[in-house]
Amino acid sequence: MTTPQVPVLDASTPVFDDLAAARRRRSAKWRAYPADVLPMFVAEMDVALAPPVQRVLADAVAASDTGYASALPELAEALAGFARRRYGWAIDPGQVFPVPDVGVGMVEVLRLLGAAGRAVAFSTPVYAPFWHWVAEVGAHPVEVPLVDDGTARLDLDGLERAFAQRPAAYLLCNPHNPVGRVPDPAELAALVDLATRYGVTLVSDEIHAPLTMPGQTCTPLLTVPGAAEVSLAVVSASKAFNLAGLKCAAAVSASPRMHAVLARMPEDVRWRAGHFGVLASVAAFTDGDAWLDGVRAALADRFDLLDALLADQLPQLRWRRPQAGYLAWLDCRAVGSGDEPFRRFLDRGRVAVEPGPKFGAPGSGFVRLNVGTSAELLADGVARMAAALR
Ligand SMILES: Cc1ncc(COP(=O)(O)O)c(C=O)c1O
Known part of the structure; x- marks a missing residue:
């Protein structure tokens, strides 16, 4: 296995993964689907850890400091x-x-x-x-x-x-x-x-x-x-x-x-x-404040990008720009009801979003898309969704 690249430690600008870096992750997001599926479902971001977090964890590993948590105070x-x-x-x-x-x-x-x-x-x-x-x-x-x-x-x-x-x-x-x-x-x-x-x-x-x-x-x-x-x-x-x-x-x-x-x-x-x-x-x-503000700005950029990509490639979808988070709730009822849109995006587009009905009856015909990723991967995800509907 290749050693993951550790991004620059003192940057307050968050570093989002390219596809190769993202695919090195072994978390649930990257293991749940076959390798040809782009995962944009579970709420994990494809971002390098904030530098202060990287440092404290690297120091703990170096010191074999792996015992029970002592959280307070x-x-x-x-x-x-x-x-x-x-x-x-x-x-x-x-x-x-x-x-x-x-x-x-x-x-x-x-x-x-x-x-x-x-x-x-x-x-x-x-x-x-x-x-x-x-x-x-x-x-x-x-x-x-x-x-x-x-x-x-x-x-x-x-x-x-x-x-x-x-x-x-x-x-x-x-x-x-x-x-x-x-x-x-x-x-x-x-x-x-x-x-x-x-x-x-x-x-x-x-x-x-x-x-x-x-x-x-x-x-x-x-x-x-x-x-x-x-x-x-x-x-x-x-x-x-x-x-x-x-x-x-x-x-x-x-x-x-x-x-x-x-x-x-x-x-x-x-x-x-x-x-x-x-x-x-x-x-x-x-x-972590400076890094967090960098993430918030990056996510606002992603929502701008998503807005433009949807208008261009998926005009039949409706959505409201979120006020928080990195999840977009997309109204795909023009495409189908229940989990039909989710299935179509997965089966034909090879992109995994969350099916709306998982979030209750009002989610019929909706999907939830995770934009906590790089602009490139977001554009790839939307292109796959659009291809699925052609
Ligand atoms: C609203 C909400 N609560 C809780 C969780 C899960 O939190 P935890 O992993 O700390 O249980 C999530 C994960 O996406 C969430 O969106």
Whole structure:
């Protein structure tokens, strides 16, 4: 095997892979499909690690520093610093609970909220594991579709009807995957008001929050007035800094009431976080701002490029430019319903996107395309999609 090229360490400009570099990766994205398929599905970016992250991991390997994670207080303090700088969010490091990843964090929080046997609500279309997490704790899902008028806002009337049934929790995707929307502060305030009135705990998955488009910020749920009493957040550096395989995230509370919930987290959960995940997250949260801003700018460029490529090669598709993340939610209903567009792109174009129905019934005829890659690979992906329809 050839040794991967390590990109320049002190660049704050992110380095995206060419195809050869991307194909050297052995992560799920690059192993799930045959070699002639271009993978643009799972949410991994084809980007070299941020230099501070590369350094801390290289140093750990050199020192054979591969034991169990010791996350506190460093992770909590680094996260608090990041949250203060990026969103003006004052996190109390004493209310940060390390978990292995966001999925585990969401599941453990649902367990602590006593969700087993009860309803858990969320807004669709949404990241498929929302259903899996609810099933894993023995709860049942209540789906409240986002408003289908092109805005993809939270349906507050629908949520009020759902909350009146007293679900154990409402899972917020903030920003929302797959539509890429950042809920506005007024919408979140209305959500908090409903949660308070109906006694429903809000659990906010904020994994995509650092990846807002340039000039935009995400409102962390716990910064909304009144939210701290009724809400918890699960955050991670993993999506923004491409660390998913290293296993580190954190559940956060901001009131004595919600602290008491997280304080019942089984001690072993913390021990399951990855040591490299903790080291990488601390480095990312502490020294990763410039690189992160470079990624946000690069992703904005990719969305510009996608807009031009779609207009030119796939005018029958419709989409709304996301406000955050690197996922484009493409309306392919002119091509087919259900997962027909996904199948056609895969079978005839040899490009793997995510089939819309995975994200719930409103995803019929949609696909989700990952643009967290180089301009060249994005152009290749769209060309394959266009070829599939010719
Ligand atoms: C909204 C959302 N939550 C959670 C995850 C998964 O996070 P983790 O790998 O930390 O479990 C993803 C991954 O793409 C995601 O998009």
